[in-house]
Amino acid sequence: MRVGAAALAGGIFGVVGILCFLLAFGTDYWLVASDNCGPYTWATQSTLTGEKDANGTEIQLVKAVTVSPLTLTLHHEGFFWRCVFQVEPTAHAVLATLFTNQPESKVCIHGYLFPLPVALGQVPHPSYDATAVFRGFWTVLIILALVSALTGGFLLVCGVPFISHKLYKLGGAFLVTAACLFLSVILLYVLWMEVVDVKRYVLQERGDACPQAQVSVFYGLSFMVAAAGVPLELVSGLVFMLVGRALYAGK
Secondary structure, three states, X not given: OHHHHHHHHHHHHHHHHXXXXXXXXXXXXXXXXXXXXXXXXXXXXXXXXXXXXXXXXXXXXXXXXXXXXXXXXXXXXXXXXXXXXXXXXXXXXXXXXXXXXXXXXOEEEXXXXXXXXXXXXXXXXXXXXXXXXXXXXXXXXXXXXXXXXXXXXXXXXXXXXOOOHHHHHXXXXXXXXXXXXXXXXXXXXHHHHHHOOHHHHHOHHHOOOOOOOOEEEEEOHHHHHXXXXXXXXXXHHHHHHXXXXXXXXXX
């Protein structure tokens, strides 16, 4: 009876923790920032269908996308997207990113290697940050953490109802591993936020156009959700490892 109650509690913690990890991975609110620099321009590539050179290769044209600001430029970023749009100066940066009725001036680009800086346009970019080499570590860690959490959950489902103590031990070990990996992701992100010049990163598309720009940086809700999922997943993994041990001892 005690083993069943412990498994139920561990399952609840595990499900909530996995949902937190999925939400943090799938949403784009790890970094939220605002600045008063003014207009921003992102270079985007577009292919003109039917336009080819003498060798038959499609011609790639670079088109600059410029949006005129109202007063304040709001940034929010995650694993998949980096987005920028204009808001009123009185708007709260974190709350404004949650509204679905955002203006048409919102521009997003792929951000698969977030959170560390990436060189846009010419290489080397004038605003390129050498810490970009750590982007790959952040990406690998968050993907491995999510895969570990899902694998652990699958193994535990296969172990119901108490068929194999090995499945419980292995599933718990995967959940603990996922918690440790997500903790590493969070620590790496905090290190980036506190040590790297985030203001330079936020303004990198505009170079040195606004040396006196005021930039406000916040930890977004995606970061907070990921941080909440770590202890839940860790407790769940430890509980299931103990359940597996109890099942083995009861044989």
